[in-house]
Amino acid sequence: MRLKSLEIKGFKSFADKTVLNFDEGITGVIGPNGCGKSNIIDSIRWVIGEQKISHLRSENLESLVFNGSKTRSASGLAEVSLTFENTRNLLPTEFNTVTVTRKFYKSGESEYRLNDVQCRLKDIQNLFMDTGVSTDSYAIIELGMVDEIIKDKENSRRRMLEQAAGITIYKTRKKEAKQKLDATEQDLARIEDLLFEINNQLKSLENQAKKAEKYYEIKKEYREVSIELAKASLEGFNHTWRDLNAQSEAEIDKKIRLEAEIANEEAVIEQEKVGFIEKERALQSMQHEFNDLLQTLRTKENDKNLASQRLNFLKEKENSLQEFLNKSEGQLKGIEEGIEFTQLQVGEEAGKLESLQQQLEDLKEATEERRKVFDEKRSHVDSLRSENLNMQRNQFEAEKKVAIADNSIRNLEQSIARLEEEQEVRTSQLKQLEEEHITKEEELESRQRDLRQLQEQHERTKEQILEAQGEMERLRQELAGESRKLDAKKNEYDLLKSLIDSMEGYPESVKFLHKNPNWNHTAPILSDIIYVKEEFRAAVENVLEPYLNYYVVNDLQEGLQAVHLLDANKKGKANFFLLDKLNGNVEPAAHQPEGSIPAMQVIEVDPQYRQLAEHLLGQVFIAENEDALANSNGSIVLEKHGKYVKGKYSLTGGSVGIFEGKKIGRAKNLEKLYEQIQVQERIVNELKAAIQEKHNEVVSYNEQLKETAIKQAQEDINRLTNLVFSLQNKIENLHGMKSTSQNRLEELQINLENTTASISGTREEWQQLVAQLNEVREKLQAAEGDYKSAESQYHSALASYNEFNLQVTRQQSKITALTQELEFKRNQLTGLRTQIETNASQLKQTVENITESAETLEAAENGLVDLMRKKEEAEKVLNETDQAYYNLRNTLNEKESELRHKTKEREMLEHLLTEIKDRLNELKLQLAGMKERLNVEFRINLDDIIDQPRTGEVPTEELQEKSDRMKKRLENLGEVNPTAIEAFQEMKKRYEFILEQKNDLVTAKDSLLQTIQEVEATANQQFLDTFNRVRDNFQKVFKALFTEDDTADMVLENPENLAETSIDIIAKPKGKRPSSITQLSGGEKTLTATALLFAIYLIKPAPFCILDEVDAPLDDANVGKFTNMIRKFSEESQFIIVTHNKMTMSSVDVIYGVTMQEPGVSKLVPVDFRSLN
DSSP states (O other), X not given: OEEEEEEEXXXXXXXXXXXXXXXSSEEEEEOOTTSSHHHHHHHHHHHTTOOOGGGGTOSSGGGGBOOOOSSSOOOSEEEXXXXXXXXXXXXXXXXXXXXXXXXXXXXXXXXXXXXTEEEOHHHHHHHHTTTTOSTTSXXXXXXXXXXXXXXXXXXXXXXXXXXXXXXXXXXXXXXHHHHHHHHHHHHHHHHHHHHHHHHHHHHHHHHHHHHHHHHHHHHHHHHHHHHHHHHHHHHHHHHHHXXXXXXXXXXXXXXXXXXXXXXXXXXXXXXXXXXXXXXXXXXXXXXXXXXXXXHHHHHHHHHXXXXXXXXXXXXXXXXXXXXXXXXXXXXXXXXXXXXXXXXXXXXXXXXXXXXXXXXHHHHHHHHHHHHHHHHHHHHHXXXXXXHHHHHHHHHHHHHHHHHHHHHHHHHHHHHHHHHHHHHHHHHHHHHHHHHHHHHHHHHHHHHHHHHHHHHHHHHHHHHHHHHHHHHHHHHHHHHHHHHHHHHHHHHHHHHHHHHHHXXXXXXXXXXXXXXXXXXXXXXXXXXXXXXXXXGGHHHHHHHHGGGTTOEEXXXXXXXXXXXXXXXXXXXXXXXXXXXXXXXXXXXXXXXXXXXXXXXXXXXXXXXXGHHHHHHHHTTEEEESSGGGGXXXXXXXXXXXXXXXXXXXXXXXXOOOOTXXXXXXXXXHHHXXXXXXXXXXXXXXXXXXXXXXXXXXXXXXXXXXXXXXXXXXXXXXXXXXXXXXXXXXXXXXXXXXXXXXXXHHHHXXXXXXXXXXXXXXXXXXXXXXXXXXXXXXXXXXXXHHHHHHHHHHXXXXXXXXXXXXXXXXXXXXXXXXXXXXXXXXXXXXXXXXXXXXXHHHXXXXXXXXXXXXXXXXXXXXXXXXXXXXXXHHHHHXXXXXXXXXXXXXXXXXXXXXXXXXXXXXXXXXXXXHHHHXXXXXXXXXXXXXXXXXXXXXXXXXXXXXXXXXXXXXXXXXXXXXXXXXXXXXXXXXXXXXXXXXXXXXXXXXXXXXXXXXXXXXHHHHHHHXXXXXXXXXXXXXXXXXXXXXXXXXXXXHHHHXXXXXXXXXXXXXXXXXXXXXXXXXXXXXXXXXXXXXXXXXXXXXXXXXXXXXXXXXXXXXXXSEEEEESTTTXXXXXXXXXXHHHHHHHTTTSEEEEEOOOHHHHHTOSEEEEEEEEETTEEEEEEEEHHHHO
């Protein structure tokens, strides 16, 4: 199978249709970060069925669809197609070319297609099963998966080996078989429940069939009595019906007369109401006019108050304006005087400013001259300081050289002494290490011998475990069988106990006495005191059936007490055996027919009931065959299985019911079952104890198998090996160090001689520089004195200038403030004059408004007097009209009260008529009830017997009592199923059918268990074989990627459980002893994971392999090994490598460059290196 092409459209950043063609060899995918390289890998994962969206580096399926860019709109569909050439027929299909397509629409719809035919995800998974191609196979390896392999996340190592072993199909078959097994066990449990339920129903149906005949006999008599009772009841209905009809007609006539009187009075009242409404409207009109007059009066009063308030306001305003005008004359005079004074101040201060400015200019010239002298002195000092600094630096450098040389000489002398001392120490250490090396080698050989002995013991313990496990499995199977027996006994016990507690199959009278606290609770029922052996139960029950419901009491008094209770509570009848009447009565011995045994020999009964059993069964014998029937001589002979009962003059027999023999001896059988359960529980507990003992034995062996001693020996061997290796390295290192130290000693002696010779010239140079530096320092000291004197004179002149300049600035600020004050006063004067003119105008207008308001107030007061007079007149007329209205309303109320009295009388007549009607309806209902009861109970139509004469003269009360008594007997019998016999046969057939289904399910369960064991055995063997082969390959490939001195291994952590065991990887590059492979460097981890991958490829190469930036942690040397290995395996598999490494790029055959010329849209640029070569 070969990967042919990949077609992407609308998937992530690939907006346009993009095709990658894959040839044999190695294909590279390169490009800058973020260009969409890994989207190609994601598309391959997605098309072969990846369901975890996180593995596709997305949040949801919608984010897989191209979402648009600045220049492109979003796509509505993501589509990826992967095409294979089925050259080796690895794919289970007849096609040579297979194309797998997956589509997802943004609307949420998705589909898979196989050669453009729609299919399911399961079809895709089945297609690639055990081909090495899947979403989690070793065909797609990312850099993050290297860490997963190293850390064995989610058992990734085992998963890769399972794919290589080709046992995925076995695991799938095992999973499907387990699911079928679970379903089968559930079906089996349901059928068990159904059988138990049907079993109970069968018993109930059999009892119902026996009751049916007795029920129909009683019901026939009950039917005849009920018909006669119905005829007697009809005679009284007719007389009552006629009386009620006559009374109803008389009351109806009275009601008609009363209704006529009510109608006349209602007409009169309605006419008077019309006149009353007109008077009411006139009164309302007068009331509205009076209310309007009151509203006008209130309005005029408000106008008057407003006029009065306005007049007062205007007078207050007049006084305020007059007061302001009086005060403003004085204010005008004060402001004008202030303006003249401020003008004089401005002129004086301006003269002072001119004098100060002239003095400031003279000071400025003197300060400038002193600044020039100061600058000259400062430049001279700076020059001398610079020269002094250079001299100091040169002197320091020379001094430092001398100090360094002296220190070097001292250090060389110390180093020579230290090296000579170290040489002596190393010679001593070398001797000790060589002695220790010999000792540890001898100890290592001893521990290796111990390990071989422990491994032999380990194999013997394994054999003992297998023997113990086989014995434990046998005990478990035996326990399962005994547990099923125990469950069956317990179920039978629970069922029998529930039957005894509920008294199933006993009459209501027997149940009543059993539950009644007022009677003897210890009195047993006959069926409970006799226990019969299993094979004879049906036979004995047939002969004792008439007496099984009898209570066994001590004397007549106990029996009578029960009879009185039943009579008082109407609970039917019960039967009793009186033990005191049987005492002393000895039954004569009966002749035992040949070929039979006495019934008394097959029963168990307590001593106090022995005589009762003799009375009932003393003349009864059980025959093995029919030959004993001829010689019965009047005795009762039973067939042992209950097929027939032969009496003195009768023979009863036929088929045996499925529940015959289940009623007799229930209590005794319950005790027996309890004893059997105790015995069975002891057996089960003993088996559990034996299993636990074997389990403890296996645990003990497993403790031995934990390989503590072996592991300790291996650890000791590893430790001693490492120690021997370490000692060897130390010895070699000491030899090397000793040689190195000797060479170093010779070098140091030469350096000491050279350094001593070169230091003399440097010391003389340093002394000359010290003398020159002292001369420069003296010149600098003199120049600095002149510089400080010039600096003091300059700063003094500058301070005088700054102080005088400050006085000039203050004078300018003072003049500015006076000018602003003058402008403010002028504006204030202008504003005051304007305000005086405005207020004078307002004062004139206010005087005119006062006159106008006084006239308005006088007119309002005159209008109010006229309105008050009109109000008093209108109020008087309104009161008179109102009084006349209320007199008329009282008269009308008296007439309406009389009318209500007559209406109430009419309602009483209607109520009486309703009662009569109800009684008539009640008679109808009684008749309908009788009709319905006869129809429902007996299928008799009342109309058919209504005219028939009675068959006798029995009183109705006696007929009713007889009917109730028969009905009670039917109720005591309980409900009878008319189809009980037919239903019983059908239920029995169903029971047999379901039992057959149960057997089929048990067979299917056994078959599934065997299938699971076979699949597990095959898968485990294939896994173990593959593991051993991969292990050998891993060790070889590891050395090829590292060096021959490096070691690696693969170990099963739990070899006893091959189905679940994890796989440990041990990798020890030369010179390192990591406790875990997680301690390796990033490159070493990558090479270790690569070694495992190629070890698997040597056994079962995947059709193609995708490596996504796996080479990132590798250095150049390891990249070369990596690419060489890929080139070697490319003969069997196609390789697709996503990389940034230039060396890896140079090893590929075809490169696809991924670019984003257009932002957000990935493009491909293919280059075929083979054509260049």
